[in-house]
Amino acid sequence: MTANQHSQQHTYIAIMAGGVGSRFWPASREAKPKQFLDIAGNGKSLLRLTFERFLRLVPASHIFVVTNEGYRALVKEHLPELQDGQILGEPSRNNTAPCVAYTAMKLYQLDAEANLVIAPSDHLIQNEDIFLDNIRHCLDFTASQEALLTLGISPTHPHTGYGYIEYGGQSDSPGIYAVKRFAEKPPVEQARAYLASGNYLWNAGIFIWRASTILEAFRRYAADIYEQLSPGMSVMNSAGEQDFINAHYPATRSISIDYAIMEQADNVYTLPAQFGWSDLGAWASLHEEVDKDAEGNALQGDQILAYDTHNCLIRAPKGKMVVAGGLDDFIIVDEGDVLLIFPKSREQEIKQVGALVRERFGTDRL
Amino acid sequence: MTANQHSQQHTYIAIMAGGVGSRFWPASREAKPKQFLDIAGNGKSLLRLTFERFLRLVPASHIFVVTNEGYRALVKEHLPELQDGQILGEPSRNNTAPCVAYTAMKLYQLDAEANLVIAPSDHLIQNEDIFLDNIRHCLDFTASQEALLTLGISPTHPHTGYGYIEYGGQSDSPGIYAVKRFAEKPPVEQARAYLASGNYLWNAGIFIWRASTILEAFRRYAADIYEQLSPGMSVMNSAGEQDFINAHYPATRSISIDYAIMEQADNVYTLPAQFGWSDLGAWASLHEEVDKDAEGNALQGDQILAYDTHNCLIRAPKGKMVVAGGLDDFIIVDEGDVLLIFPKSREQEIKQVGALVRERFGTDRL
Numbered sequence A, B: 001m002t003a004n005q006h007s008q009q010h011t012y013i014a015i016m017a018g019g020v021g022s023r024f025w026p027a028s029r030e031a032k033p034k035q036f037l038d039i040a041g042n043g044k045s046l047l048r049l050t051f052e053r054f055l056r057l058v059p060a061s062h063i064f065v066v067t068n069e070g071y072r073a074l075v076k077e078h079l080p081e082l083q084d085g086q087i088l089g090e091p092s093r094n095n096t097a098p099c100v101a102y103t104a105m106k107l108y109q110l111d112a113e114a115n116l117v118i119a120p121s122d123h124l125i126q127n128e129d130i131f132l133d134n135i136r137h138c139l140d141f142t143a144s145q146e147a148l149l150t151l152g153i154s155p156t157h158p159h160t161g162y163g164y165i166e167y168g169g170q171s172d173s174p175g176i177y178a179v180k181r182f183a184e185k186p187p188v189e190q191a192r193a194y195l196a197s198g199n200y201l202w203n204a205g206i207f208i209w210r211a212s213t214i215l216e217a218f219r220r221y222a223a224d225i226y227e228q229l230s231p232g233m234s235v236m237n238s239a240g241e242q243d244f245i246n247a248h249y250p251a252t253r254s255i256s257i258d259y260a261i262m263e264q265a266d267n268v269y270t271l272p273a274q275f276g277w278s279d280l281g282a283w284a285s286l287h288e289e290v291d292k293d294a295e296g297n298a299l300q301g302d303q304i305l306a307y308d309t310h311n312c313l314i315r316a317p318k319g320k321m322v323v324a325g326g327l328d329d330f331i332i333v334d335e336g337d338v339l340l341i342f343p344k345s346r347e348q349e350i351k352q353v354g355a356l357v358r359e360r361f362g363t364d365r366l
Helices: A003-009 A045-054 A069-078 A096-110 A128-146 A186-198 A211-221 A223-235 A241-251 A257-262 A283-289 A343-359 B001-011 B046-055 B070-078 B096-110 B128-144 B188-197 B209-221 B223-235 B243-251 B257-262 B283-289 B344-361
Strands: A010-018 A064-068 A085-091 A115-120 A148-153 A162-169 A176-182 A200-210 A266-271 A298-300 A303-307 A313-315 A320-327 A331-334 A338-343 B011-016 B063-068 B087-092 B116-120 B149-152 B164-170 B175-182 B200-210 B268-273 B297-298 B303-307 B313-315 B322-323 B329-332 B338-343
Touching: A010 A045, A010 A096, A045 A064, A045 A069, A045 A115, A045 A128, A045 B313, A064 A096, A064 B175, A069 A085, A085 A096, A085 A241, A085 B116, A085 B128, A096 A115, A096 A211, A096 A241, A096 A257, A096 B011, A115 A128, A128 A266, A148 A162, A148 A211, A148 A257, A162 A186, A162 A266, A162 A320, A176 A257, A186 A200, A200 A211, A211 A223, A211 A257, A223 A241, A223 B011, A257 B164, A257 B303, A283 A313, A283 A343, A283 B149, A298 A303, A303 B200, A303 B344, A320 A331, A331 A343, A343 B322, B001 B149, B011 B046, B011 B096, B046 B063, B046 B116, B046 B128, B063 B096, B070 B087, B087 B096, B096 B116, B096 B209, B096 B243, B096 B257, B116 B128, B128 B149, B128 B200, B128 B268, B149 B164, B149 B209, B149 B257, B164 B188, B164 B243, B164 B268, B175 B257, B188 B200, B188 B283, B209 B223, B209 B257, B223 B243, B283 B329, B283 B344, B297 B344, B322 B329, B329 B344, B338 B344
Parallel strands: A010 A064, A010 A115, A064 A085, A148 A266, A298 A313, A303 A320, A313 A331, A320 B338, A338 B322, B011 B063, B011 B116, B063 B087, B149 B268, B297 B313, B303 B322, B313 B329
Antiparallel strands: A115 A200, A148 A200, A162 A176, A162 A200, A176 A266, A331 A338, B116 B200, B149 B200, B164 B175, B164 B200, B175 B268, B329 B338
8 A cells, every 4th residue: 555545545624614704795694604605606605616626535425524503404405425424513613723623533533544634615726636736745744744734825915814824944845844933914014025025825724634643732732622622532423422512612712723723833834835725705805716707897697787897796696687887896796685786995894884784674684 | 517617527638658668677678668667666656646646636437548559458457447448559659649639539439528638657746736736727728728738847957858848928818828839859058048038848748638629630730640540430439449440540650749730730838837747767867856865865675775875776676685885876776687787877878788688688678
């Protein structure tokens, strides 16, 4: 058995699908967040796209989804290939660290050599071939080393909405570097300096490690979480799993994996990657990522006519005709029961608008 | 019996409801023109509003509707009080002169003293009391004189979309003047001169006359139409009426009543009126006429939020939530299957857009 075959046999994917994604309102709602939507306009939800991407790497039985218990039915609907035991239901929202610990425990109980990828369910990957090559390279690395590996995205512009990773010396594997430090979301001047320096990457929240490695890191750097959850190891993948989680998970500290582990550990590595990535933070970033016509319009729908209209994102349900005239840089989203028309550059104000909607019309459509 | 009682007994109303009104697309469609829509946003169609306005003057049995045969079912739906015989179905669109001749023949056969009002079905009247007082005054005048009387609207601004009426000396009835001439839609400088002169009125297409008077005018000034239709007089209001009309009406000349009669006759009078009138030519004029909020927005719908939005007309079906941000002077009309967003000042381009829609998506929604 080659190292590569060994690696494949023990490879697992954990897709994080618990987020709310309220910035895609009115397409996203509290009851149906972003990862369950066809945000890219190609007929498939972001969760489904993520799942199918990893199906090229492992069989469906090796793919797990971590979500809020309230979204379990939606996950089953979008990924009918999954068995119930492959869906990890969080009874509370405690940020990513407890969620990663639970996942690692469950996979370690299943396979002590489990080597896993943790990936968000709601990001866009433009070049899947490069992405999967990068992931394979990372898995080979973590299969043979006690390493916490994170994919770093080579930045294309001084984005102020992402955390950055500063990387240092190369590891013994070409293309993989030791992480010097994690940096918070920077002001734009700082972001420009990071870009100029050439050794900063965007932190995309895609992690690769063995279950045993990350559990050891928890034991060292987030002992409280480890102590709260590790007594449940023996009931993982059994009828007792959900009961244990329901009883103990909500009491864990709400903290991100970056704060709890990545910024503390000394065995953190990164692979600078260039596969065309976007976290699709909101409508404007979606407009940036998707295909546009000669006028810069992204039209998601089957009967949309943009007349003297430029740089707009127009999205409408199947069968709805939209005629938009004289608009520049607008988001137009018709979701059947809600229509939003808003300047793209003022997208951050949609949150305030949500508060006004709540006040005037109640929460039914939020 | 007083003159007034005599007048009431022989008073009839003919509502013209054959128009297409394509300028209210996407609310209006070829299959459902403007007069059948709740354009004012008060729960009633323009046709219904017109009918109820005249119900204050005469019983329902004295109100007739002239429409295209294709809209007969719609008329019955909106005005269930009407008997079949009160709906005149034109088998072809031949402009207003043949339509007026047919109406006059039918009412003359019913009542040789018939004194009638011809009124469009799709205009807005702001002050109904003044309107009805004016109409009563006109009916009294035409009951006793061989006069062709037209209501003239005192102009409020130099509108270039209306024809004008120049009036001269006063008749023997106070407030009613002889018409000197009809003037075509003027350029704006001309319109300003008309306004300044003080003796020009807008031609609103509201006529008052006895059936016998207008039939005599047809005999004199549009003898061809008179000769084509008058042989049908004896079958009016009988089973043979529609057959006769179907056979002979389509062969009549397509010409307006203004060209065919009003500009020729020498017994034409007008009553300058001020009851707040609009022909609701298109969305922008609707926006001008209806109630607006402090930001100048006319919101027709139950869940519309206008955020930093001014001077817009926003119309949506019951139950649809609309959030519009950062828009000035736009028309936003959601009709369920079609959404139109267009600059109010460029409304005349909607026609071109219609051609593009036809080309790209077919005629289903036009």
